Amino acid sequence: MMDALGKARLPAAAKGVEFQVCDGYAVLIGDCFADGRSLAFVEASGLAGLALAARAEGKWEILSIWNVVPVWIPKGREEEDFPEYYNIHPKPPENPYKLVDLDGDRVPELLVNFNDDGYSLGYAIIKLSKGEALPKLLDVFSSRYPPQARAGYFLTFRDSKRKSWWGETNYHRWEKGLPVHVATWHDDAYDPENDYWQVTRDDSDIVLRIYHREGFEIKEMIATPKDDGETQKAYATVKVDWKPGQRPSGDDMGGFEEAELYLFEKLTGIPAAAFNDTVNGKPIDEVLPLMKRIRVRVTGSEDAVRKLSQPVEKKRK
Template structure:
């Protein structure tokens, strides 16, 4: 059953019956690697698309001198070149998603991707912890509506899948934080959520979650969770009231987006300072305000905030907030928690 479900995840179901799966009959990873010379390590990691469907990325993936290969079939496997031959070394429990060159999501075998556009190559090498050794990202289809990426790392002499995955797009390494999109949906109302991690050794520790909600039948609001050193989190509901004012309430988070036991905590006021240098950048006030509120609530510098639809290339957090006056109204506890961390 595991193999059947893996094929369904990659190829899709025509007519809703497993017996009507349309597409290729997958080769084994060993059969795929027979076409690649294990004794010739390319100068940079190289991608090869088999005419029968599978995809391979191979080379010195981690810069440690080993010739490794990632193989995408109905699952993800990896192998190491030893003594002139490929030795299968393990697998990653991720059915990879990709649409090869020359194919589209309109082709029968890739037609299960309803809204997302999987990449041509399901493997990405990207440094997500600043140690100059790349992590391995494996693209997967998130229910056919977005392309997510699972994160694997070099572990001793192998590759190990972590518990971290992005539900939309590639994870990012921003200002010393690993930023992962952990929720994203749309329709009559929409929301996106990012989770922010700090690496402690080989472990990614959750520091904050940031979820923005809104839509035709729901008021716009933000839910944030700030995690403490003891692993416990404090949830906040943040509602923008207009005129540079935000109301902050503590709450208990239920599920993804519902809250209960809301209690008034503080009010944040942000007003422009015309006489400050940088006033000419007041057109940047909206993202700067959002990022400053993010900083106060999460304790993470505002320049780390990942905006759902990107930001203007001229936007600079530190320059923009130089012309913003900050006031926090509330108890001494609230003022001690909601404070600037960037300067």
């Protein structure tokens, strides 16, 4: 590892960052955190992890080592050359590192690809908080899909690995340089006849499950003794259609994507714009403007009607 660092070249451009392969090691080198330091991230051979080194007085000094093993397929090699990656989706990239600002503080976070249980490409997150000298490996990570920053929230993802049964998005806020979990939106298709969305919030003990039936049937999930599992209590029925004359041309889903965004916003308290970059495969920027065209009718508990109903539109004089 140290020999590989000795062969790494600092970028010629000031504040530049480069990915290099030195003696078979994946190295990210340069002003990685935009603070003027010459740093290098490199695979830590024999230590099964990732090392951070700093350059000072012509020498590299190891600052930190984390238990994250970068996963990558070098340029010119094929996936078949790495049978241990055969089941990983998506395919490991040529460069396992990516710098991206996830919290808007103009200091990039480092994403490191790793093998998540042999089936998904994971994204570990290393963050340098302002005023600190050493970055930290965050407790949260994303699987299969890279984390996103949307509308002031930080999104990470999980799913059922090789079986396409369920997927979920976890929403976080940044507080004092660390992500704090706010809510989870779970999409479950294990039983195609009873597929559903489920929402949990950190500020509430109530878990709500939304079944995709004629309209949307929302049930409150109630925990029971371990042997009995869960029971369900009716919470609300929500019917969504288009306002008169507002149905967009080419719509074949009856406002399904718009309804998901509407229910997401109402039940999580998070802006619809933070949902994801896509909704049921459609770019969210195409769906968001259509939300104002849907009509929502709610029946159920008093709390549900209050929480889920659309605001009353004031009539123009």
